[in-house]
Amino acid sequence: MRFRDVAAQLSDLDVIVPSIPGFAFSDPAPSDAGGPRWNAERILTALDGVGVSRFIVHGGDLGTAIAEQIAILAPEKVVGLHLSDVPLWRAAHDEALTIEERAWVDGAAAWAEEEGAYAALQRTKPQTLAAALTDSPAAIASWYLEKFQAWGAGDVFSRIPIDRLLENLSLHWFTRTAGSAARVYFDRRRFPPTGGRVTVPTSFGLFPHDIDHGVESFARRWYPTVNFTRLSSGGHFGALEHPALLANDLRRLVAGP
Numbered sequence: 001m002r003f004r005d006v007a008a009q010l011s012d013l014d015v016i017v018p019s020i021p022g023f024a025f026s027d028p029a030p031s032d033a034g035g036p037r038w039n040a041e042r043i044l045t046a047l048d049g050v051g052v053s054r055f056i057v058h059g060g061d062l063g064t065a066i067a068e069q070i071a072i073l074a075p076e077k078v079v080g081l082h083l084s085d086v087p088l089w090r091a092a093h094d095e096a097l098t099i100e101e102r103a104w105v106d107g108a109a110a111w112a113e114e115e116g117a118y119a120a121l122q123r124t125k126p127q128t129l130a131a132a133l134t135d136s137p138a139a140i141a142s143w144y145l146e147k148f149q150a151w152g153a154g155d156v157f158s159r160i161p162i163d164r165l166l167e168n169l170s171l172h173w174f175t176r177t178a179g180s181a182a183r184v185y186f187d188r189r190r191f192p193p194t195g196g197r198v199t200v201p202t203s204f205g206l207f208p209h210d211i212d213h214g215v216e217s218f219a220r221r222w223y224p225t226v227n228f229t230r231l232s233s234g235g236h237f238g239a240l241e242h243p244a245l246l247a248n249d250l251r252r253l254v255a256g257p
Contacts, residue, residue, distance in 0.1 A: 040073055
C-alpha cells in the first residue's frame with residue numbers, strides 16, 4: 001500500500017511490490033528465523049518463482065536493509081540498487097568516519113534517545129505491544145498516526161491522503177498483523193544485516209524531512225554510488241507524500257548513466 005502510488009507512476013514498467021513477512025499480506029517469520037537477510041532470501045526465491053532474473057531493487061525504512069541484502073546475496077541479478085536511507089548500521093564497522101559522518105551518527109543516537117521508545121519496545125517486547133494493537137482500534141490508530149504526524153513537515157492530513165492513512169490502519173487491523181509487523185524490529189535485533197561493501201550501481205534518493213538524512217561521503221565509501229539526490233520535499237513516508245518524486249528518481253537509475 002505504501003508504494004501503490006509510486007507503482008502507478010511507473011505503469012510503463014514491470015513493478016513488483018512484495019509484502020514484507022509479518023505485514024498484512026504475508027505470513028510472519030518462524031520463531032527461529034527472520035531479519036533482513038532471511039527476508040531477502042524469501043524475496044529472491046519468489047522472484048525466481050515468477051521468472052524474474054534481472055531487476056532493480058528499491059528499499060526505504062525497514063526495506064533498506066532488505067534491499068541491500070538482496071544486492072549482496074545476488075549481485076549478478078541486481079542491475080541497480082535504489083535506497084531512501086543511508087544504512088546507519090554500517091557506521092559501527094567503519095573506523096574512518098569523518099567529522100561530518102560522526103556528527104550524523106551522534107545525531108542519530110540523540111534522536112533515538114528522544115524519540116526511539118517505540119523502537120526499543122518493538123525490539124525487545126513486541127508481544128506486549130501486540131496485545132494492545134490487535135485489541136483496540138484506538139491503540140493502533142494512536143500508535144501509527146503519531147509517527148505519520150511526527151516524521152514529516154506540517155500536518156499529516158495535509159501531507160498524506162486520508163484514504164491512504166485509513167487503508168494502512170485497516171490493513172493491519174483487519175489482518176491482525178500489527179503485532180507481527182512490530183516483531184520485525186525484534187527479528188532484526190536477533191538477526192542483523194551483514195555483508196561487506198555493496199558492488200552494484202547504487203542510487204540514493206533522500207527525503208529532506210526524513211528522520212535520518214545520511215551523509216554522501218559515507219554512502220560513496222560503502223556503495224558504488226551513481227546518484228546521490230536530496231529530494232525537494234517529503235518526510236519518512238515520502239512514498240505516500242510525493243510518489244512522483246520517488247518514481248522520477250527511480251527512473252534516473254533505470255535510464256542508466
